[in-house]
Amino acid sequence: MAAAFRQPRLLTAAASLLVLLLASSPSSLRPVESAADTNRVYSPCADTTVQRSDGFTFGIAFAPRLSFFHNGSLELSPCDRRLSLSSATSQVATFRPKVDEISLLTINTSSFSPANYGGYMVAFAGRKYAARSLPSFVANSTYTVTSFTLVLEFKKGRLQNLYWKRDGCASCSGKSNFVCLNNQDCAIKTSNCKNHGGAVDCSLGIQLAFSGTDKHFSVFNSWYEVENLRQYSLYGLYSNLRNSLTGQYNKIF
Numbered sequence: 209m210a211a212a213f214r215q216p217r218l219l220t221a222a223a224s225l226l227v228l229l230l231a232s233s234p235s236s237l238r239p240v241e242s243a244a245d246t247n248r249v250y251s252p253c254a255d256t257t258v259q260r261s262d263g264f265t266f267g268i269a270f271a272p273r274l275s276f277f278h279n280g281s282l283e284l285s286p287c288d289r290r291l292s293l294s295s296a297t298s299q300v301a302t303f304r305p306k307v308d309e310i311s312l313l314t315i316n317t318s319s320f321s322p323a324n325y326g327g328y329m330v331a332f333a334g335r336k337y338a339a340r341s342l343p344s345f346v347a348n349s350t351y352t353v354t355s356f357t358l359v360l361e362f363k364k365g366r367l368q369n370l371y372w373k374r375d376g377c378a379s380c381s382g383k384s385n386f387v388c389l390n391n392q393d394c395a396i397k398t399s400n401c402k403n404h405g406g407a408v409d410c411s412l413g414i415q416l417a418f419s420g421t422d423k424h425f426s427v428f429n430s431w432y433e434v435e436n437l438r439q440y441s442l443y444g445l446y447s448n449l450r451n452s453l454t455g456q457y458n459k460i461f
């Protein structure tokens with residue numbers, strides 16, 4: 209596959225990564241000193257293999273749904289130049305989480321409105337071994353989805369697959385201010401968002417989980433931990449985000 213990364217505008221100022229390392233049970237959550245990162249590949253459009261404690265760079269592109277498809281049908285990586293993701297209609301954020309840590313990505317939407325960039329996002333990494341997620345709906349003028357779980361699946365340390373994990377709206381069932389879209393995404397009205405004149409900070413939170421094996425066949429098991437933790441509300445674990453991302457819903461509605 210011919211892949212050359214023409215970087216659309218980067219959301220560097222808005223995007224950030226919060227990390228917690230998990231011990232065996234949620235009650236013993238603790239930040240832990242990190243081991244060495246041996247992965248020298250920093251571009252989201254290059255191939256690499258990773259081992260535990262490595263960082264791994266991937267990107268998230270925001271654009272209209274159809275612009276992720278070549279000729280209307282074949283979904284390509286945003287790194288592929290056959291897609292004409294121009295800076296006018298797309299934005300890219302890059303992240304470098306560690307593959308053995310539970311991480312929450314945030315994209316601050318105070319100066320970036322996903323609805324203005326087509327409203328869909330795709331997670332991607334790699335060149336010859338390009339992997340990309342399906343486009344996920346983020347926002348349009350009516351609805352905004354703020355909470356996502358992204359699974360990065362590795363085999364022998366090479367990224368095989370990226371996919372959005374849904375919980376069938378379990379996280380918003382019974383909450384009258386949320387709407388369940390397509391039985392999979394909890395959304396709020398875009399008019400409630402600060403970037404559209406409302407009162408809610410509709411910044412995006414993307415929970416990451418790693419599954420599969422590293423290049424030494426060690427198993428990544430953060431997906432297992434995320435599944436078990438979901439009942440405790442992951443955002444609650446990130447104390448510095450709690451007030452800005454979740455506390456506001458209780459306050460405002």
Ligand SMILES: *[C@@H]1O[C@H](CO)[C@@H](O)[C@H](O)[C@H]1NC(C)=O
Pocket residue numbers: 279
């Ligand atoms: C695009 O799709 C149309 C209709 O399916 C087809 O006729 C055309 O050959 C395709 N073009 C390319 C470049 O694949």
Ligand SMILES: *[C@@H]1O[C@H](CO)[C@@H](O)[C@H](O)[C@H]1NC(C)=O
Pocket residue numbers: 314316317318409411452453
């Ligand atoms: C987003 O940025 C604005 C302006 O800097 C700040 O007030 C707000 O708290 C940030 N939101 C989050 C979730 O970090």
Ligand SMILES: *[C@@H]1O[C@H](CO)[C@@H](O)[C@H](O)[C@H]1NC(C)=O
Pocket residue numbers: 345348349350351389
């Ligand atoms: C916004 O997205 C929702 C869910 O995908 C859809 O039902 C609705 O028609 C869209 N509204 C607009 C104005 O595009």
